[in-house]
Amino acid sequence: MIVLKLGGSAITDKERPETLDREALERAADAISGTRDGAAGAEDLVIVHGGGSFGHHNASEHGVTTTKGTHDAEAVIDIHGAMKTLNQFVLQRLLERDVNAVPVHPFSTAHRDAEGALALPTGQIETMLAEGFVPVLHGDLVAHADEGATVVSGDELVAALARDLEADRVGLCSTVPGVLDDEDAVIDRIASFDDVAAVLGASDATDVTGGMAGKVRTLLDLDAPASIFGLEDIEAFLEGGEPGTTIESEAS
Numbered sequence: 001m002i003v004l005k006l007g008g009s010a011i012t013d014k015e016r017p018e019t020l021d022r023e024a025l026e027r028a029a030d031a032i033s034g035t036r037d038g039a040a041g042a043e044d045l046v047i048v049h050g051g052g053s054f055g056h057h058n059a060s061e062h063g064v065t066t067t068k069g070t071h072d073a074e075a076v077i078d079i080h081g082a083m084k085t086l087n088q089f090v091l092q093r094l095l096e097r098d099v100n101a102v103p104v105h106p107f108s109t110a111h112r113d114a115e116g117a118l119a120l121p122t123g124q125i126e127t128m129l130a131e132g133f134v135p136v137l138h139g140d141l142v143a144h145a146d147e148g149a150t151v152v153s154g155d156e157l158v159a160a161l162a163r164d165l166e167a168d169r170v171g172l173c174s175t176v177p178g179v180l181d182d183e184d185a186v187i188d189r190i191a192s193f194d195d196v197a198a199v200l201g202a203s204d205a206t207d208v209t210g211g212m213a214g215k216v217r218t219l220l221d222l223d224a225p226a227s228i229f230g231l232e233d234i235e236a237f238l239e240g241g242e243p244g245t246t247i248e249s250e251a252s
Contacts, residue, residue, distance in 0.1 A: 001044040001165055002238065004032075005158045005172045006090070008050025008139065010231055017057040018082060024231055025093050028173065031234035033097035044129050045238075046161055047090075047101070050154040051139040054086040055079060059141075059151050066156075067116060069147030076149050080107050080141050087138045094136070102133045106140040106152050114145040118152060120160040137161070155218050162222050170226040171237045172215060177230040178244030179212060191250045193217055219247040 006028055013019040032047070051059070059065070062075040070076065087103055094101035110120040128135045137157050144150040155172075162170050178186035182199045190196055193216060200213040212228075219226040227237055229244025236243045 001046075001167045001169075003046050003048065003158055003161050003165070003167045003170045004234070004238070005154050005170075006047065006049040007172060007174045008052025008054070008056065008086075008154065009175045010052075010173050011049060011090070012052030012054060012086070014053045014056065017053055018085070019053050020086070020089055025089065027231055028234055029090075029093035029097050029099070031231075032094065032238065033099050035235055035238040036099060045134050046125060046129070046165065046167075047094075047134060047136045048154045048157045048161070049086065049090050049136070049138050051083060051151075052086065054082040055139050055151075058082045064141070064149070064151055066151045066153060067147075069144050069150040071148035076107075076141055079151075080105075083138050083140050087136065090138075091136055094134070100133050101136050102128060104128075104135045104137045106137060106142055106157060107149075110140075110142045110152060112142055112144040112147070112150060112152075116144070116150075118142070118156055118160055120157065120164070122161065122164040125161070126165065153214075155215055159218050159222060162224050162226075167222075167224045169237075170219065170222060170224050171234075172219070172226065172228045173231055173234055174212075174215075174228055174244075175230070176228075177233070178228050179216060179247075187245050190216060190220070190245060190247045193220055216247060220249045222249075 011025040013021050058079045064070050091101050125135045139154040141149040142152045181187050225248040227244050227246050233243035
């Protein structure tokens with residue numbers, strides 16, 4: 001059971017609103033397609049993609065974050081609609097390569113309670129997997145008690161899916177080849193946030209869900225080992241390798 005996230009910055013031009021990085025997305029789709037036949041563990045694959053210049057731009061324009069919501073239906077439609085558009089691009093590239101990909105829109109399935117805790121039912125995803133589909137989720141908005149609608153990040157979805165589906169491995173494809181130290185060298189393994197706190201910073205582009213620091217914190221909380229790697233290492237990860245940075249808490 002593998003949960004793979006395609007970072008929004010990796011498949012879009014995050015500096016330009018609603019702009020796809022077509023070459024990067026096609027490379028990602030090629031790598032996923034290339035490991036669907038005979039690759040260990042690839043039979044059970046769930047994909048999540050981030051918002052990139054589609055979701056983050058629109059959420060920023062409307063002042064919506066993971067904690068600050070909106071009750072404006074037009075704002076909801078703008079943000080959710082942008083993410084559905086990006087999701088359709090991802091699905092199209094996968095389907096063109098015979099990956100049996102289908103959409104799962106978190107706005108229609110998930111919600112937050114008044115404390116902000118995310119509830120993401122996974123029964124439909126388990127059934128999709130059993131029937132031979134590859135579910136593709138995405139960063140989105142979700143209904144949030146007392147807040148209207150707030151952002152749910154791809155990283156949050158990855159964490160929820162990894163726990164509920166008891167994932168064996170988790171992979172995050174980023175714009176960098178792994179978590180970098182202060183000399184821009186890839187850190188091989190992270191077992192504690194304190195080990196890397198000094199070198200982790202926020203994203204350079206518009207990002208309403210947090211940067212690399214948030215990703216590392218989220219992944220350290222999982223039971224499954226996780227990897228952060230660049231676009232060129234998707235195939236290696238899906239084939240069972242540990243490219244980039246491996247993140248696994250000492251308590252796991």
